[in-house]
Amino acid sequence: MADASSTASRKTWWVVADIVVILYALVPVLWILSLSFKTADTITDGSFIPRSWTFENYAQVFQIDLFTSALINSIGISIIATVLAVVVGTMAAYAIARLDFPGKKLLVGVSLLIAMFPQVSLVSPLFDIERAVGLFDTWPGLILPYITFALPLAIYTLSAFFREIPWELEKAAKMDGATPLQAFRSIIVPLAAPGVFTTAILVFIFCWNDFLFAVSLTSTRASQTATVAIANFTGASEFAEPTGSIAAAAVLLTIPIIIFVLLFQRRIVAGLTSGAVKG
Amino acid sequence: MADIVLDEITKRYPDGTIGVDKASFEIADGEFIILVGPSGCGKSTTLNMIAGLEDISEGELRIGGQRVNEKAPKDRDIAMVFQSYALYPHMNVRENMAFPLKIAKMDKDEINRKVEEAAKILDLTHHLDRKPANMSGGQRQRVAMGRAIVRSPKAFLMDEPLSNLDAKLRVQMRTMVSKLQQRLGTTTVYVTHDQTEAMTLGDRIVVMRGGHIQQIGSPQTLYDTPANLFVAGFIGSPAMNFLPAKLEEGTFRTPLGDLSLTDELRSKLESANAPRELIVGIRPEHFEDAALVEDHQKARGSVFTAEVDVLESMGSDKFAYFAVEGEQAISDDLADLAADAGTADVPGGDSGQIVTRLSASSTVAEGERSEVWVDTGKIQVFDPQSGKNLTTREAAPATA
Numbered sequence: 292m293a294d295a296s297s298t299a300s301r302k303t304w305w306v307v308a309d310i311v312v313i314l315y316a317l318v319p320v321l322w323i324l325s326l327s328f329k330t331a332d333t334i335t336d337g338s339f340i341p342r343s344w345t346f347e348n349y350a351q352v353f354q355i356d357l358f359t360s361a362l363i364n365s366i367g368i369s370i371i372a373t374v375l376a377v378v379v380g381t382m383a384a385y386a387i388a389r390l391d392f393p394g395k396k397l398l399v400g401v402s403l404l405i406a407m408f409p410q411v412s413l414v415s416p417l418f419d420i421e422r423a424v425g426l427f428d429t430w431p432g433l434i435l436p437y438i439t440f441a442l443p444l445a446i447y448t449l450s451a452f453f454r455e456i457p458w459e460l461e462k463a464a465k466m467d468g469a470t471p472l473q474a475f476r477s478i479i480v481p482l483a484a485p486g487v488f489t490t491a492i493l494v495f496i497f498c499w500n501d502f503l504f505a506v507s508l509t510s511t512r513a514s515q516t517a518t519v520a521i522a523n524f525t526g527a528s529e530f531a532e533p534t535g536s537i538a539a540a541a542v543l544l545t546i547p548i549i550i551f552v553l554l555f556q557r558r559i560v561a562g563l564t565s566g567a568v569k570g
Numbered sequence: 571m572a573d574i575v576l577d578e579i580t581k582r583y584p585d586g587t588i589g590v591d592k593a594s595f596e597i598a599d600g601e602f603i604i605l606v607g608p609s610g611c612g613k614s615t616t617l618n619m620i621a622g623l624e625d626i627s628e629g630e631l632r633i634g635g636q637r638v639n640e641k642a643p644k645d646r647d648i649a650m651v652f653q654s655y656a657l658y659p660h661m662n663v664r665e666n667m668a669f670p671l672k673i674a675k676m677d678k679d680e681i682n683r684k685v686e687e688a689a690k691i692l693d694l695t696h697h698l699d700r701k702p703a704n705m706s707g708g709q710r711q712r713v714a715m716g717r718a719i720v721r722s723p724k725a726f727l728m729d730e731p732l733s734n735l736d737a738k739l740r741v742q743m744r745t746m747v748s749k750l751q752q753r754l755g756t757t758t759v760y761v762t763h764d765q766t767e768a769m770t771l772g773d774r775i776v777v778m779r780g781g782h783i784q785q786i787g788s789p790q791t792l793y794d795t796p797a798n799l800f801v802a803g804f805i806g807s808p809a810m811n812f813l814p815a816k817l818e819e820g821t822f823r824t825p826l827g828d829l830s831l832t833d834e835l836r837s838k839l840e841s842a843n844a845p846r847e848l849i850v851g852i853r854p855e856h857f858e859d860a861a862l863v864e865d866h867q868k869a870r871g872s873v874f875t876a877e878v879d880v881l882e883s884m885g886s887d888k889f890a891y892f893a894v895e896g897e898q899a900i901s902d903d904l905a906d907l908a909a910d911a912g913t914a915d916v917p918g919g920d921s922g923q924i925v926t927r928l929s930a931s932s933t934v935a936e937g938e939r940s941e942v943w944v945d946t947g948k949i950q951v952f953d954p955q956s957g958k959n960l961t962t963r964e965a966a967p968a969t970a
Contacts, residue, residue, distance in 0.1 A: 457654060457656065459652045459653075459654050459656040460656050460658060462621075462623050462650075462652070462656065463650070463652060463656035463657075463658075463717075464658075464669075465622075465623065465642070465643045465644060466621060466623075466643050466644075466648070466649060466650040466727075467644075467649075467669050467670035467673055467717065467721075468644040468670050468673040468674055468721075469644060469669075469673050470642075470644065473673060477669075478658055481660045482658075482659065482660055
């Protein structure tokens with residue numbers, strides 16, 4: 292096959308390609324990081340490495356108490372929506388992967404439809420509905436639409452995982468005396484754990500990053516999420532130059548996701564590859 | 571432990587196709603029974619219906635005298651071993667074997683005692699803390715067996731448990747299964763498509779085809795007196811040779827030559843009102859090198875001359891393949907068997923070849939014409955239309 296020199300040159304090529312991709316993805320992030328450490332007078336100097344370092348921006352962000360409450364809202368809403376979407380999604384995906392029931396194709400089709408539906412066209416009706424039923428500017432007012440849009444994602448990812456679990460395991464559990472619920476809990480769910488984690492992270496990132504619903508369906512600190520709070524920095528006129536604060540807040544927002552991903556990294560990688568083979 | 575009774579069990583799928591048609595048989599307490607047949611014959615469906623993994627459309631299933639049609643698998647108190655072993659990959663061997671006991675809410679010491687005991691029987695004591703992924707096929711197979719035996723269920727169901735093992739291991743495991751069953755004395759239903767497994771393991775064999783039971787009997791009965799062409803062709807390796815035959819003037823005219831009829835056979839055929847066009851079946855061991863047959867014995871059979879195509883010496887005996895010219899035996903049963911074998915190569919059929927098993931001392935050689943003697947007293951005669959065995963009609967009716 293390939294001789295040593297061509298293998299080496301191919302390897303170099305891949306290293307270069309990898310570096311380009313990593314730079315492409317990381318430069319904007321590092322730029323934001325750099326901005327967040329710059330003082331107000333050096334913020335527009337165009338230098339990649341701050342000439343004078345400061346933590347002023349971070350301090351300022353936490354002085355805006357809207358941001359603190361928004362962070363709490365973001366965490367709370369995202370976690371609740373993730374848990375609910377994953378629990379419901381797990382059961383739905385299991386049913387789709389394992390059972391034959393009338394209307395199964397329709398259900399899969401509809402959930403795909405929801406995933407493809409342009410969210411922006413739903414904002415005005417949702418705004419009207421939520422105001423009418425009193426959900427506007429509440430946690431459930433955001434959790435509900437998040438679950439709606441996260442479910443198709445959850446169902447798709449999870450059903451791919453369930454399909455990979457040999458059906459005979461379940462039959463074996465049944466023969467071993469387990470009820471369907473016992474078989475599901477002690478055999479299927481542990482085996483689908485990588486899938487569940489992968490899905491949970493994808494859903495969490497989706498909820499955490501959402502801006503559209505958050506900006507349209509909230510108005511006060513009761514439910515405003517961090518993404519909206521950052522956007523509102525510009526509108527808040529008490530700071531002349533909010534660039535530093537926005538950068539600091541953006542960095543802060545990324546931290547939970549990084550922690551989340553690092554924590555479950557091994558599981559996600561295992562999960563994604565095993566889902567990719569047949570999914 | 572218990573007996574299992576299938577009373578006209580039928581499986582009808584929602585689209586109207588019939589998987590199993592009115593299967594009826596009784597499995598005695600402690601009996602080792604084999605369901606055998608080509609793929610799609612309904613043997614696994616039958617097993618799954620006994621297990622409760624598939625619904626029974628019609629008929630009644632009784633285990634230990636009780637109707638269990640409506641009972642969930644967990645309430646039937648039977649254990650099953652699957653072809654894929656179906657071990658729980660996230661549990662180690664101990665946890666795998668303990669799972670049914672844990673579900674049954676047995677106390678921990680009792681569980682440990684039973685698991686250790688089963689592990690000892692199956693020689694798994696040193697592997698109790700390993701995960702299935704790190705074990706060989708044979709070890710996994712034993713764990714699957716262990717999970718079935720810990721619970722001391724009323725019956726074991728085994729669905730082709732050895733077919734994922736390589737040939738040598740399969741033979742070892744076969745004797746292990748046999749010993750285990752004798753030791754535990756638990757009623758066992760074993761599904762396989764391998765006739766050798768069926769012959770060696772079972773007290774009785776149920777041969778199935780297309781959802782119908784063809785014959786039920788001990789391995790020897792099935793071998794000696796097959797009820798029809800299908801059973802005759804399925805049981806035995808190398809398979810029985812089939813030749814078209816015309817009954818004329820008290821002899822069979824076959825492509826191989828004329829075969830004389832014994833008086834016994836003639837009277838049987840007369841009483842069965844046999845048609846003139848028939849199919850004769852001859853097992854390979856009922857041939858012999860004519861040079862080695864003593865004269866008084868020779869008279870009890872016929873001798874023909876043919877060219878040896880291929881000669882396989884097994885040491886203990888020789889398999890000589892003869893080319894047969896002329897027409898070949900044609901029947902639905904034989905076509906089915908050919909389809910199952912994955913070839914149009916019906917034993918002694920399309921290729922026009924017959925297999926003979928001769929003594930090791932035979933001097934026949936490849937490419938030479940040789941004289942071969944047939945023991946006509948052992949030949950089986952079948953009706954080409956119905957496939958029924960006309961030689962043993964009274965002895966073994968199709969649905970015993």
